[in-house]
Amino acid sequence: MKPAKELLAELEEKGFLFSVFYRGALCWGLPFGLLFSLAISFFERKSYLTATIQILPLALILGAVFGWGLWGVALLQGVKRRQDND
Secondary structure (H helix, E strand, O other): OOOHHHHHHHHHHHHHHHHHHHHHHHHHHHHHHHHHHHHHHHHHHOOOHHHHHHHHHHHHHHHHHHHHHHHHHHHHHHHHHHHHHH
């Protein structure tokens, strides 16, 4: 796992769409949705496929929101780093 400063620098370099869709929706939202649907299927006695279909859209949206916030933090840290260098 990368240190936080390297991750934030990478996100600032690669941009908004990378942060929101890749880091947020795919790297955070998808695994969260699959694990949460597994928990729902276990506790509510639903099939795993039904639980996944119900949860996955919301999990991807929440992951995108997480990626958007992560991108904002990366921008703020980049500004702070540039101010410290000046």
